[in-house]
Amino acid sequence: MSDLESKALEMMAVDTDPDDTIHQIPNHSRAVCINIGDFLRKELPAREVMLSPWLTMQSLFMIYAWRGIGKSWLALTLAYAVACGGVFLGWKAPQKRRVLYIDGELPAPTLQERLSLIVNSFDDEPLENGFSILTPDLQPDGVMPNLSSPLGRDLIDEHINGVDLIIIDNLSTLARGGKENEGESWLPIQEWALKHRAQGRSIGFVHHAGKGGAQRGTSRKEDVLDTVINLRRPPEYETSEGARFELHFEKARNLTGDDAQPLEIELCSNDEKRVEWKFKQASDAIVDRIETLAADGASRQEIMVEIGVSRFQLSRIIAKANEAGRNIVIPDGRKR
Numbered sequence: 001m002s003d004l005e006s007k008a009l010e011m012m013a014v015d016t017d018p019d020d021t022i023h024q025i026p027n028h029s030r031a032v033c034i035n036i037g038d039f040l041r042k043e044l045p046a047r048e049v050m051l052s053p054w055l056t057m058q059s060l061f062m063i064y065a066w067r068g069i070g071k072s073w074l075a076l077t078l079a080y081a082v083a084c085g086g087v088f089l090g091w092k093a094p095q096k097r098r099v100l101y102i103d104g105e106l107p108a109p110t111l112q113e114r115l116s117l118i119v120n121s122f123d124d125e126p127l128e129n130g131f132s133i134l135t136p137d138l139q140p141d142g143v144m145p146n147l148s149s150p151l152g153r154d155l156i157d158e159h160i161n162g163v164d165l166i167i168i169d170n171l172s173t174l175a176r177g178g179k180e181n182e183g184e185s186w187l188p189i190q191e192w193a194l195k196h197r198a199q200g201r202s203i204g205f206v207h208h209a210g211k212g213g214a215q216r217g218t219s220r221k222e223d224v225l226d227t228v229i230n231l232r233r234p235p236e237y238e239t240s241e242g243a244r245f246e247l248h249f250e251k252a253r254n255l256t257g258d259d260a261q262p263l264e265i266e267l268c269s270n271d272e273k274r275v276e277w278k279f280k281q282a283s284d285a286i287v288d289r290i291e292t293l294a295a296d297g298a299s300r301q302e303i304m305v306e307i308g309v310s311r312f313q314l315s316r317i318i319a320k321a322n323e324a325g326r327n328i329v330i331p332d333g334r335k336r
Contacts, residue, residue, distance in 0.1 A: 049094055050097055050164065050165065051078065051082055051088070052092045052094065053091070053254065053255060053259045054091070054249070054254050054255050055082070055254075056254060057164065057201075057202055058198075058200060058201070058202060059197075059202040059203075059226045059227065059254075060193055060197060060202070060203050060205075060225045060227075061203075061225055061226055061227035061228070061229065062204070062205045062221065062225050062227070062228050062229065063204065063205070063207070063229045063231065064206070064208065064209050064215040064216075064231070065231035065245070066208070066209045066213075066232075066233075069231045069233065069243075070243040070245055070265075071231055072103075072106065072169055072206065073243065073267055073275075074231065074247075075101075075204065075206045076101065076114060077275075077277065078091075079131070079167045079204075080099075080122065080131060082097050082099055082165050083096060083126035083127075083130050083165075084096060084122050084124045084125055084126045084131075085124055086122045086124060088277065089279050090279065096126060096127050097130070097164040097165055098126075098127065098129070098131075098132075098162050098164050098165070099126070099130065099163065099166075100132045100134070100159060100160060100165070100166045100167070101131065101133050101169065102134045102144070102166065102167060102169065102174060103133065103135040103169050104136065104169060104170055104172075104173030104174040105170065105173045106135065108135055108136075108138060117269070117273065117274055117275045118275065120274040121275050132159065132163070134156070146174070146176045147171075148176055148177030148189065149177060153189075160201070163201060164200075164201060164202065165201065165202045166196065166201060166203045167204045168203065168204065170205075170206040170207055171189075171205055171206070171207045171208075171217075175189055185218070186218055186220055186221055205221075205225075207221075209230070215228075215230075222251060225251060226251075226252075226253045227249065227251060227252050227253065227255075228249070228252075229247060229248070229249060230247075230248045230250050231245045231246070231247055232246050232248065234246055234282075234285070235306075235307065241266075243266065243267035244264070244265070245264075245265055246263065246282050247263040247265055247279075247282075248262045248282075249262070258281075261281050261283065262281070263280065263281060263282055264279065264282045264284075265277060265278070266278040283317075286317060287321045287328070289307060290303055290307060290314070290317065290318060291321075291326065293306060294328055294329060300314065300330050303330075318330075
Protein backbone atom coordinates (compact mmCIF):
# COMPACT_ATOMS: atom_id res chain seq x y z
CA MET A 1 0.00 0.00 0.00
CA SER A 2 1.38 3.41 -0.94
CA ASP A 3 1.86 6.26 1.54
CA LEU A 4 -0.96 8.15 -0.20
CA GLU A 5 -3.36 5.22 0.21
CA SER A 6 -2.40 4.86 3.88
CA LYS A 7 -3.01 8.56 4.45
CA ALA A 8 -6.42 8.37 2.77
CA LEU A 9 -7.46 5.47 5.03
CA GLU A 10 -6.35 7.40 8.11
CA MET A 11 -8.44 10.40 7.05
CA MET A 12 -11.48 8.18 6.56
CA ALA A 13 -11.05 6.55 9.97
CA VAL A 14 -10.36 9.63 12.10
CA ASP A 15 -12.38 12.84 11.91
CA THR A 16 -10.69 16.10 12.77
CA ASP A 17 -13.55 17.02 15.13
CA PRO A 18 -13.33 14.79 18.25
CA ASP A 19 -16.98 15.56 19.18
CA ASP A 20 -18.38 14.54 15.80
CA THR A 21 -19.70 11.04 16.55
CA ILE A 22 -21.86 11.04 13.43
CA HIS A 23 -19.12 10.98 10.80
CA GLN A 24 -16.29 9.13 12.56
CA ILE A 25 -15.59 5.69 11.10
CA PRO A 26 -13.37 3.67 13.47
CA ASN A 27 -10.88 1.32 11.85
CA HIS A 28 -12.68 -1.72 13.27
CA SER A 29 -16.12 -0.63 12.03
CA ARG A 30 -17.60 -1.69 8.70
CA ALA A 31 -21.10 -1.25 7.31
CA VAL A 32 -22.91 -4.59 7.06
CA CYS A 33 -24.84 -5.31 3.87
CA ILE A 34 -27.04 -8.37 3.33
CA ASN A 35 -28.95 -9.59 0.27
CA ILE A 36 -32.73 -9.86 0.42
CA GLY A 37 -32.81 -13.66 0.41
CA ASP A 38 -30.48 -13.92 3.40
CA PHE A 39 -32.35 -11.11 5.15
CA LEU A 40 -35.75 -12.80 4.76
CA ARG A 41 -34.34 -16.10 6.01
CA LYS A 42 -32.62 -14.49 8.98
CA GLU A 43 -34.19 -15.43 12.33
CA LEU A 44 -34.91 -12.15 14.10
CA PRO A 45 -36.43 -12.01 17.59
CA ALA A 46 -39.99 -10.70 17.76
CA ARG A 47 -40.45 -7.29 19.36
CA GLU A 48 -42.01 -8.19 22.69
CA VAL A 49 -44.84 -6.06 24.03
CA MET A 50 -43.80 -3.74 26.85
CA LEU A 51 -47.09 -1.86 27.30
CA SER A 52 -49.97 -3.11 25.17
CA PRO A 53 -51.09 -2.08 22.63
CA TRP A 54 -48.55 0.51 21.50
CA LEU A 55 -45.19 0.18 23.28
CA THR A 56 -42.90 -2.68 22.29
CA MET A 57 -39.28 -3.49 22.96
CA GLN A 58 -36.94 -1.52 20.68
CA SER A 59 -39.37 1.40 20.45
CA LEU A 60 -38.48 5.08 20.32
CA PHE A 61 -41.25 7.46 21.34
CA MET A 62 -41.95 11.02 22.42
CA ILE A 63 -44.49 12.60 24.75
CA TYR A 64 -44.76 16.36 24.31
CA ALA A 65 -47.01 19.08 25.65
CA TRP A 66 -47.13 22.69 26.76
CA ARG A 67 -45.71 23.21 30.25
CA GLY A 68 -47.94 22.41 33.19
CA ILE A 69 -50.32 20.06 31.40
CA GLY A 70 -49.11 16.86 33.09
CA LYS A 71 -46.52 15.23 30.83
CA SER A 72 -44.12 14.35 33.67
CA TRP A 73 -46.96 12.83 35.71
CA LEU A 74 -47.92 10.78 32.66
CA ALA A 75 -44.33 9.71 31.91
CA LEU A 76 -43.61 8.76 35.53
CA THR A 77 -46.78 6.68 35.83
CA LEU A 78 -46.20 5.01 32.45
CA ALA A 79 -42.64 4.13 33.47
CA TYR A 80 -43.74 2.68 36.80
CA ALA A 81 -46.52 0.65 35.13
CA VAL A 82 -43.90 -0.91 32.83
CA ALA A 83 -41.59 -1.60 35.79
CA CYS A 84 -44.23 -3.30 37.96
CA GLY A 85 -46.20 -5.05 35.20
CA GLY A 86 -49.27 -2.93 35.86
CA VAL A 87 -52.16 -1.38 33.95
CA PHE A 88 -52.30 2.31 33.07
CA LEU A 89 -54.94 4.09 30.96
CA GLY A 90 -56.12 0.67 29.81
CA TRP A 91 -52.61 -0.18 28.60
CA LYS A 92 -51.29 -3.44 30.05
CA ALA A 93 -47.67 -4.37 30.81
CA PRO A 94 -47.58 -8.18 30.43
CA GLN A 95 -44.45 -8.54 32.56
CA LYS A 96 -42.11 -6.51 34.73
CA ARG A 97 -39.30 -4.67 32.98
CA ARG A 98 -36.28 -2.72 34.18
CA VAL A 99 -36.65 1.04 33.83
CA LEU A 100 -34.20 3.93 34.11
CA TYR A 101 -35.94 7.28 34.66
CA ILE A 102 -33.73 10.30 33.97
CA ASP A 103 -35.28 13.46 35.41
CA GLY A 104 -33.79 16.79 34.46
CA GLU A 105 -35.69 19.42 36.40
CA LEU A 106 -37.81 18.34 39.38
CA PRO A 107 -36.54 19.03 42.92
CA ALA A 108 -35.88 15.71 44.66
CA PRO A 109 -38.63 16.24 47.31
CA THR A 110 -41.21 16.88 44.57
CA LEU A 111 -40.13 13.81 42.61
CA GLN A 112 -40.23 11.73 45.80
CA GLU A 113 -43.73 12.96 46.62
CA ARG A 114 -45.04 12.18 43.14
CA LEU A 115 -43.47 8.74 43.04
CA SER A 116 -44.90 7.90 46.49
CA LEU A 117 -48.41 8.66 45.22
CA ILE A 118 -47.82 6.67 42.04
CA VAL A 119 -46.36 3.65 43.86
CA ASN A 120 -49.34 3.56 46.24
CA SER A 121 -51.69 3.53 43.23
CA PHE A 122 -50.43 0.16 41.95
CA ASP A 123 -50.94 -3.28 43.49
CA ASP A 124 -47.58 -4.74 42.46
CA GLU A 125 -43.96 -3.66 42.78
CA PRO A 126 -41.01 -3.64 40.36
CA LEU A 127 -38.25 -6.21 40.38
CA GLU A 128 -35.37 -5.60 42.75
CA ASN A 129 -33.53 -2.57 41.31
CA GLY A 130 -36.18 -2.58 38.58
CA PHE A 131 -36.83 1.19 38.70
CA SER A 132 -33.76 3.42 38.89
CA ILE A 133 -33.63 7.21 38.98
CA LEU A 134 -31.13 9.86 37.91
CA THR A 135 -32.13 13.32 39.17
CA PRO A 136 -30.24 16.62 39.65
CA ASP A 137 -30.42 17.05 43.43
CA LEU A 138 -28.67 13.73 44.00
CA GLN A 139 -25.68 14.62 41.79
CA PRO A 140 -22.54 15.87 43.61
CA ASP A 141 -22.63 19.21 41.78
CA GLY A 142 -26.36 19.29 41.00
CA VAL A 143 -25.63 19.01 37.27
CA MET A 144 -27.07 16.21 35.15
CA PRO A 145 -25.17 14.47 32.33
CA ASN A 146 -25.63 16.32 29.05
CA LEU A 147 -27.06 14.15 26.27
CA SER A 148 -25.65 16.55 23.69
CA SER A 149 -22.06 15.65 24.61
CA PRO A 150 -20.20 12.34 24.21
CA LEU A 151 -19.19 12.48 27.89
CA GLY A 152 -22.78 12.98 29.02
CA ARG A 153 -23.98 10.02 26.98
CA ASP A 154 -21.16 7.87 28.36
CA LEU A 155 -22.11 8.84 31.93
CA ILE A 156 -25.70 7.75 31.30
CA ASP A 157 -24.55 4.54 29.62
CA GLU A 158 -22.83 3.54 32.86
CA HIS A 159 -26.29 2.94 34.34
CA ILE A 160 -28.10 1.13 31.52
CA ASN A 161 -26.86 -2.42 32.05
CA GLY A 162 -29.94 -4.65 32.07
CA VAL A 163 -32.33 -1.74 31.47
CA ASP A 164 -35.27 -2.28 29.08
CA LEU A 165 -36.77 1.23 29.04
CA ILE A 166 -35.07 4.62 29.39
CA ILE A 167 -37.18 7.76 29.94
CA ILE A 168 -35.57 11.15 29.21
CA ASP A 169 -37.55 13.86 31.06
CA ASN A 170 -37.00 16.22 29.41
CA LEU A 171 -35.02 17.06 26.29
CA SER A 172 -34.80 20.78 27.06
CA THR A 173 -32.94 20.21 30.32
CA LEU A 174 -30.99 17.06 29.47
CA ALA A 175 -29.81 17.92 25.94
CA ARG A 176 -27.93 21.18 26.41
CA GLY A 177 -26.06 22.10 23.28
CA GLY A 178 -26.58 23.59 19.84
CA LYS A 179 -29.78 25.23 18.72
CA GLU A 180 -33.03 23.42 19.39
CA ASN A 181 -34.43 24.20 15.94
CA GLU A 182 -31.38 22.86 14.09
CA GLY A 183 -31.47 19.24 12.98
CA GLU A 184 -27.71 18.79 13.40
CA SER A 185 -28.07 19.26 17.18
CA TRP A 186 -30.40 16.27 17.32
CA LEU A 187 -28.27 13.85 15.29
CA PRO A 188 -25.85 12.73 18.06
CA ILE A 189 -28.81 12.00 20.36
CA GLN A 190 -30.59 10.14 17.58
CA GLU A 191 -27.49 8.03 16.97
CA TRP A 192 -27.29 7.25 20.70
CA ALA A 193 -30.97 6.24 20.75
CA LEU A 194 -30.57 4.01 17.69
CA LYS A 195 -27.57 2.32 19.31
CA HIS A 196 -29.67 1.42 22.34
CA ARG A 197 -32.58 0.32 20.15
CA ALA A 198 -30.22 -2.06 18.35
CA GLN A 199 -29.27 -3.45 21.77
CA GLY A 200 -32.94 -4.17 22.54
CA ARG A 201 -33.89 -1.13 24.61
CA SER A 202 -36.76 1.33 24.25
CA ILE A 203 -36.35 5.07 24.86
CA GLY A 204 -39.03 7.64 25.61
CA PHE A 205 -38.33 11.37 25.25
CA VAL A 206 -40.43 13.90 27.16
CA HIS A 207 -40.43 17.27 25.41
CA HIS A 208 -42.01 20.72 25.46
CA ALA A 209 -44.44 22.08 22.90
CA GLY A 210 -43.64 25.38 21.20
CA LYS A 211 -45.91 28.40 20.94
CA GLY A 212 -47.57 26.99 17.84
CA GLY A 213 -48.48 23.78 19.64
CA ALA A 214 -46.04 21.47 17.80
CA GLN A 215 -43.06 19.88 19.57
CA ARG A 216 -40.35 22.45 20.13
CA GLY A 217 -37.35 22.50 17.82
CA THR A 218 -36.58 20.57 14.66
CA SER A 219 -39.23 18.21 13.30
CA ARG A 220 -36.37 15.84 12.39
CA LYS A 221 -36.78 14.37 15.89
CA GLU A 222 -39.98 12.67 14.78
CA ASP A 223 -38.50 10.88 11.74
CA VAL A 224 -37.01 7.95 13.65
CA LEU A 225 -39.73 7.70 16.33
CA ASP A 226 -42.30 4.90 16.35
CA THR A 227 -44.83 6.85 18.42
CA VAL A 228 -45.46 10.56 19.03
CA ILE A 229 -47.95 11.46 21.76
CA ASN A 230 -49.27 14.99 22.20
CA LEU A 231 -51.08 16.16 25.32
CA ARG A 232 -53.37 19.17 24.93
CA ARG A 233 -56.12 20.95 26.82
CA PRO A 234 -59.73 20.26 25.77
CA PRO A 235 -61.37 23.26 24.05
CA GLU A 236 -63.69 23.96 27.00
CA TYR A 237 -61.00 23.50 29.69
CA GLU A 238 -61.18 25.67 32.83
CA THR A 239 -58.07 26.25 34.96
CA SER A 240 -60.01 25.20 38.05
CA GLU A 241 -60.21 21.67 36.64
CA GLY A 242 -56.53 20.93 37.30
CA ALA A 243 -54.82 18.13 35.41
CA ARG A 244 -57.32 17.36 32.65
CA PHE A 245 -56.10 16.93 29.09
CA GLU A 246 -56.48 15.04 25.84
CA LEU A 247 -53.93 12.47 24.67
CA HIS A 248 -53.47 12.26 20.90
CA PHE A 249 -51.37 9.71 19.00
CA GLU A 250 -49.91 11.91 16.25
CA LYS A 251 -47.74 9.06 15.00
CA ALA A 252 -48.22 5.40 15.91
CA ARG A 253 -46.65 2.67 13.82
CA ASN A 254 -48.13 -0.10 15.96
CA LEU A 255 -51.70 1.20 16.33
CA THR A 256 -54.85 1.03 14.24
CA GLY A 257 -58.58 1.49 14.77
CA ASP A 258 -59.95 2.30 18.22
CA ASP A 259 -56.55 1.84 19.87
CA ALA A 260 -55.32 4.96 18.08
CA GLN A 261 -58.27 7.12 19.15
CA PRO A 262 -57.52 10.14 21.37
CA LEU A 263 -58.24 9.89 25.08
CA GLU A 264 -59.59 12.45 27.50
CA ILE A 265 -57.71 12.04 30.78
CA GLU A 266 -58.12 13.45 34.26
CA LEU A 267 -55.61 13.07 37.08
CA CYS A 268 -57.39 12.93 40.45
CA SER A 269 -56.29 12.53 44.05
CA ASN A 270 -58.95 11.04 46.28
CA ASP A 271 -56.71 11.16 49.35
CA GLU A 272 -53.16 12.13 50.22
CA LYS A 273 -51.72 8.68 49.54
CA ARG A 274 -52.55 7.82 45.94
CA VAL A 275 -53.62 9.21 42.58
CA GLU A 276 -56.30 8.04 40.18
CA TRP A 277 -56.32 8.35 36.40
CA LYS A 278 -59.78 8.67 34.84
CA PHE A 279 -59.98 8.31 31.08
CA LYS A 280 -62.30 7.75 28.15
CA GLN A 281 -62.16 8.24 24.42
CA ALA A 282 -62.11 11.94 23.61
CA SER A 283 -64.95 11.44 21.12
CA ASP A 284 -67.14 10.17 23.98
CA ALA A 285 -66.22 13.24 26.01
CA ILE A 286 -67.32 15.51 23.14
CA VAL A 287 -70.65 13.69 22.88
CA ASP A 288 -71.15 14.03 26.65
CA ARG A 289 -70.51 17.76 26.39
CA ILE A 290 -72.96 18.18 23.49
CA GLU A 291 -75.60 16.22 25.38
CA THR A 292 -75.17 18.40 28.47
CA LEU A 293 -75.33 21.63 26.47
CA ALA A 294 -78.44 20.48 24.59
CA ALA A 295 -80.14 19.48 27.84
CA ASP A 296 -79.34 22.94 29.21
CA GLY A 297 -81.15 24.51 26.26
CA ALA A 298 -78.14 25.73 24.26
CA SER A 299 -78.86 26.52 20.64
CA ARG A 300 -77.24 24.73 17.74
CA GLN A 301 -75.05 27.79 17.11
CA GLU A 302 -74.04 28.01 20.76
CA ILE A 303 -73.07 24.33 20.80
CA MET A 304 -71.01 24.76 17.63
CA VAL A 305 -69.09 27.65 19.17
CA GLU A 306 -68.62 25.91 22.51
CA ILE A 307 -67.34 22.63 21.02
CA GLY A 308 -65.45 24.23 18.15
CA VAL A 309 -67.06 22.32 15.27
CA SER A 310 -68.90 23.22 12.07
CA ARG A 311 -72.63 22.67 11.52
CA PHE A 312 -71.86 19.61 9.39
CA GLN A 313 -69.48 18.14 11.98
CA LEU A 314 -72.00 18.69 14.76
CA SER A 315 -74.71 16.94 12.77
CA ARG A 316 -72.42 13.97 12.08
CA ILE A 317 -71.36 13.63 15.73
CA ILE A 318 -74.96 13.71 17.00
CA ALA A 319 -76.23 11.35 14.29
CA LYS A 320 -73.48 8.82 15.07
CA ALA A 321 -74.11 9.11 18.82
CA ASN A 322 -77.85 8.58 18.39
CA GLU A 323 -77.23 5.56 16.17
CA ALA A 324 -75.16 4.14 19.03
CA GLY A 325 -78.06 4.54 21.46
CA ARG A 326 -77.85 8.12 22.67
CA ASN A 327 -80.90 10.37 22.55
CA ILE A 328 -79.49 13.82 21.91
CA VAL A 329 -82.17 16.32 20.98
CA ILE A 330 -81.36 19.92 20.07
CA PRO A 331 -83.65 22.65 21.47
CA ASP A 332 -85.93 22.83 18.41
CA GLY A 333 -87.00 19.24 19.10
CA ARG A 334 -85.34 17.59 16.11
CA LYS A 335 -82.51 15.06 16.37
CA ARG A 336 -79.32 15.92 14.54
